[in-house]
Amino acid sequence: MQRSFSTIGLVGKSADSRTAPLVATLLDALRQRGADVILEHGIGNRVNPGAFRIASLEEMAEQADLVVVIGGDGTLLATARAAALHETPMLGINLGRLGFLVDVLPDHAVTELNAVLDGAYELEPRAMLETILLRDGSPIHQGVALNDAVLHVQNVIRVIEFDTFIDGLDVGRLRADGLIVATPTGSTAYSLSAGGPILTPDLDAMIIVPICPHSLNHRPLVVSGRAVIEIKLSSGSRSPAQVALDGQKNLDFAPGDILRIQRRPQSLMLLHPRNHHFLRMLRSKLRWGEHP
Structure with a gap:
């Protein structure tokens, strides 16, 4: 109609x-x-x-x-x-x-x-993505993104260390320059530059792409669009970090903080x-x- x-x-x-x-x-x-x-x-x-x-x-x-x-x-x-x-x-x-x-x-x-x-x-x-930034168990920011949510190093050339969970399952600790969680729309943006696949917009999926990982064991991963992804900055990470929504809105991300990402209902x-x-x-x- x-x-x-x-x-x-x-x-x-x-x-x-x-x-x-x-x-x-x-x-x-x-x-x-x-x-x-x-x-x-x-x-x-x-x-x-x-x-x-x-x-x-x-x-x-x-x-x-x-x-x-x-x-x-x-x-x-x-x-x-x-x-x-x-x-x-x-x-x-x-x-x-x-x-x-x-x-x-x-x-x-x-x-x-x-x-x-x-x-x-x-x-x-x-x-679209729906993001919640948690500090000490309490939400301090909620946002939406059409392309991606990106964890990245802030103003220094140094790796950060973080843990990633998918639907509550610990999928491992990663040392890298950052991590991209992208929608199919965002698959042609930063995710593509970082080596991620292109998804057609009708797919119910998300992409998780490490940015310059310091290990050959971590590769881009396509997960269900219904998955809940959580990223926690390790307490041992010595580099200041931020979360960027669509590369335009930046949030400080401190050790112990958790970024929760899932598909927005609308x-x-x-x-x-x-x-x-x-x-x-x-x-x-x-x-x-x-x-x-």
Whole structure:
């Protein structure tokens, strides 16, 4: 069953000089359709909003039926953590480089946005992670991530030591530069750079990838999407560490702390133009089959 999108939110990378002209073009198209538009204040303050409302990202995600993200994958990741709280579908217009998540080209933005608003789209659920950071048995931070949660060394070139548990089972102590826990969406991000596999977005799975492990016995592991993963920083670890959510939000991680990661019950709804296919997109972005 197709959804009706009457209130459209626009969010973009305001520092990019290409954003404001594209926003102005989209506003003209949406005005012609009589759509109700909400501009996230970062771009709303850089264009002439006219009759359009300006709101915070959280307010926009709550009030809009569809959020259009103008930028790269990083812009969409930041928006996703706010939009997911309200299960607001998102459509990405790519002003970045690769653009695994933002798949509409700027030159086609008006045409494809109009087609989407006319009902020609595909809605794809993307699994997200839910994280809880525990200190002395008490939660001190809760967060969500679309790509990954990463335990990493903080500002020094030195390994950290930590224990990993999957559904309560101790799977061993590891000395490494860190550990990545990624969704299928995140399998094309940092996880891929660290040697992890690519998963198609429909798989109910998570990936655990050590970062530069100091042992040949530790390799990337794919586990059930229903698994509960816990990472505990060893009391003997001498290096300060942090946890990064989608590479954007960083939390201090002290010896004895526990990071609990599991799939979030609600998925992010990513919207694509018709005839989108993940493997076709992957081949195009990674240039599979091209001769050197």
